[in-house]
Amino acid sequence: MIRILKKYIITILNLLFFIKLSLIRFLEVLGGFFPETSLGCKIRGCIYRPFLKNCGANFQVALNVKFENLNKINIGNNVYVGYGSWINGHKDGVTLCDEVMLGPYxxxxxxxxxxxxxxxxxxxxxxxxxxxxxxxxxxxxxTVTAGVVIGKGVLVGANSVVTKDIKDNFVVGGVPAKMIRIIER
Structure with missing residues (x-):
């Protein structure tokens, strides 16, 4: 009887460990049930919200987005993450301030x-x-590499790789990203 009970307890503990490791993948699958609409994006944002370090209002997430190390990711208000994007907060984390918009991939x-x-x-x-x-x-x-700080109101052109800090109100692009022009306000 004790042997059977011990076997069930070990099985349950293994299952709980598996669930813990699979939580992020489960959230991705769950989010995939909602359409690629404004409402679907808002629902996916709500699904991820409790697992993020901080999360502001109106967080929207498109389909096929992959988050890793959610507990090290900070999200501001009115943030949108585009289709197929990958955000990994490993080591020192990622912060997306208010009104940040990430395009696809x-x-x-x-x-x-x-x-x-x-x-x-x-x-x-x-x-x-x-x-x-x-x-x-x-x-x-x-792509933005580790340790980079991008200022306010910056436009990073498609297919760019940002390897160095960018000041406020610039348009940058290329590999590696370089200043193209200043955005006049």
Whole structure:
């Protein structure tokens, strides 16, 4: 009897551990049941809200978005994350201030690999917080690397890779991203 009880307890503990590890994937699947409409985006935002470090009002998430390390991601008010984007708060986290808009397939990863014994595979990871300022738009397929701070009102052109900090009110683009012009207010 004790052996059977012990077996059931171990099975339940393994199941709970599996559920904990699978929670993010479950949220992605659950969010996929809602259409790619304004209402569907708002529902997905509500689904993720309790698992984020901080989350403001009107958070909207398109389909097929992948979040990792949600407990290190801060979201401001009126933030939109576009279709297929990937946000990984590993190491020092990611902050999206108010009114940030991410186009489709944007990548934000707050960690990097380092080189060890002629390989990146087992090198110690390094990171830095990514911060995206209020009113900034990251266009489709943009990438922001660890430790980058992007100012307020910045437009990052499609397919750009931002590797250095960007001041307020600039249009940047390219690989690596460079200033194209200042946005006059």
């Amino acid at each position: 944007v990548t934000l990863v707050a960690n990097n690999h380092s080189f060890l014994d002629n390989s990146y595979r087992f090198g110690k990871g390094s990171g830095g917080e990514i911060k995206i300022g209020s009113g900034t738009w990251l266009a489709a397929k943009s």
